[in-house]
Amino acid sequence: MNSLLHWINAGAASFVVRAIVFSVSGIVALIAAILARRKIRRRYFDRLADAEFYVRQHWDEIVDGEIPRNEWREVHRDTEAIITQSLDHMESADAAEGEKLLNFLRRTGLLDRILMETRHLRGWKREAALVQLGRTRAPEAVASLVAALDDPSPETQLAAVRGLARTGLRSAGEAMLDRVLAGDLAVPGTSLMNALIACTRANPRVLLPYLHLARGAVRELLARVMAEVASVALGDDLLLLASDPLPEVRASVARALGHAEFGFAFPALAQLAMDGEWYVRLRALTSLGHFRETRALPVLLRGVCDPNRHVRQRAAEALAHEPDPIGVMNDVLKTADAYAWQAMIAELDRTGDFDKMVEALESNTGRIARAEEQQLLRALEAGAQDLNTMMRLPGTRKVPESV
């Protein structure tokens, strides 16, 4: 302590002088950085805008080769504008137009130029080139992008992942999956997920072997990717995954089964609707709701009595779209579950169907017994007039809810 006090007393004056110099230098450097950045950006974008204007004016002649490439290749900003516009056009082009633009990039050597940049440039210039390369969607781009995945810099890896995502190719997805499994990628989860989704959506089966091999956090990530891309194309594998220990995988199966044949999907979905994890049940009930099948009714009725309010709401949403809403409401009332009843009323209120139902019941629909209709009407009116009366309806129970 004494030595610290001694240091303070002896060194404070010189420290403060140095700190003043440091602060002044810091301020000058920061202000210079702000001003320089503004100036450089402005000049750069002015020139780029000029170049882009020229390119846009002569776009067809450039792509068709009527303007020889030597006329623009030597002007850096013209070349940059042409690459940018080619890639922008490719984003929205159909297959034939995309192929034509890719051939243009190949023919004029622009693709080689980008490839070279990804190998020889460093830092942000290389990262920009990697993303550009991916945007070309050229099969020959994949090797260079994959090579960049092994770069020690996380920024370069991220740029490579972005590039691979833009290709949307299966081989790009497999290269990323190999590295994910080996734990070699230091890329933010959402970026990686985006890329894997883009590259496996057309063929989700690619994910299966990796999902089986992966453990821990990697498996969770792959499960979330699977949840996005899983489709009926997975066939019987989907049913196998329905009993996976990871809830994310089961949820992905529940979502994918919503697009399958009802007969194929129903047994698994009914099982998943009783899962221990609420979001698996929620996905299963959402999928079941898509079918509008009366055979799914008992499962949906069980869902509307779920202890989790989100699950109840989804079940109520599905039930409200059933072809026989009065029958459904009667069934829900018979469950004697106040929370289920509330979920249904709230759903009818949200969709604006509440008054229609009351009117229908008042005019005697004949769909259910008159006594039941009257009871239903009373229950609905109790809900409409005094919310808390509903909780005191004979036979209703109040269950603790988990959320």
Place this chain on the structure above:
Amino acid sequence: MRGLLQIANDTFFLYYLFSNLSYLVLLIVALLSSRVHHQHLASLRLERIKASPLTPPITLIAPAHNEEASIVPSVRSLLRVDYPELEVVVVNDGSRDGTLARLREEFDLQPARMLYMAHVTTAPVRALYRSATDPRLIVVDKEAGGSKADASNAGLNVASSPYTCVVDADSLLEPDALLRIMVKILEDPKHVIAAGGIVRVLNGCELVNGRIRAVRLPRSPIVIFQVIEYLRAFLIGREGWARGNMLTIISGAFGLFRRDVVMSVGGYRASAIGEDFDLVARIHRRMFDEKREYRVVFVPDPVCWTEVPPTAKSLGRQRARWQKGLIDVLWPNRDMLFRKRYGRIGAIALPYMWIFELFAPVFEVLGIAAIILAAALGMLSRGFFLEFMIYGYLFAAMISVGAVLQEELTYRRYNDWRDVAWLMLYCFLEQFPYRQMHLIWRLQGMWQYARGDVVWRPMERVGLEAAASSHTEQ
């Protein structure tokens, strides 16, 4: 006496040194992490999140107390937020003005057939309404609970989504704010339990039909100082703390929480003065007590624009309230300090809040007193004193200019070079007399708290359209 004074001076010097060092470290961390975040942003596809069937629903909760002036544009902006499954719950917290009437008129409110389940106790709820024009809008009309926390709790009780986001009713969310804030959550949904976005100053901006058309720097000096403060607090402070998973504050104006986590700690503390800080502190405590792995994150690109106090008087009241809120949270949680079970929060974040936030005005006043005493006793080296003052002034200005640079490097909301020039100029004007006024307000807050004046009072608003320059276009 002289020996004592010498020790006091040395202590203040060290305090000042550590304080500045921490700002410098936060600035450097923020500048580095914003580069990484920016790269990450470029790789994001918000449309994928929007289209994904797995994107979880969100309930926006907007407590409103006497917000007649700004409630309609504010609710419109909330309903315009671009998010696949959105529910907006406006809580009319016993307003005595025409808040409810304005809402009824604009959104065709009808009594909602919903059961209000008071999982968290609040002041009595009078009625629930749903908009006939947009069923996503629910209005809870309740008796005044005396705090924003009580109103937020009523909103939490009604919310039907797994994630809830409390926003001030006088704020405007950018349309993609929720998609952007969800990015960090979707990255790690198991562990990320709360996320804070950036809050920016709305005053001076150009509003058209309740939307921001042009971001402009206000002309009032008191508001420009606040712009710099917000840039410094969010782009340097929060960014830096979040990097170390030590974020202790998520702004009450814009924060997203997992509803089950908020419910598990009993919602907002109704008597809290700084309900936002209080909630995050209790969540940290609960997570550490239960030994759960979790993260509280800050996302610097989703923006919430808010009206800040336009006069010194209202600003003074706000800052005094913030200081009271700080004591109100730090004191009950003092047992978390330096306890191993509370990890980095107990070892670094909370001690920092105590020393460099809560006691900062006390140290400053004691420092001034020590200087005066030293001068009276003839112990003051005038040369050193002058150099020290220059250093203090320049260092503080450097950190503020750093915040402006961070803004320039990343989000560039102020496009007009004149606005940036003004911002830089005000970085040098902030030290006098604004800093001294701020010191007085904070001391007032501490004094009020010590006297037992702990009643939560809402800020007086001029209304969004008055704070910004507003137009209506057909």
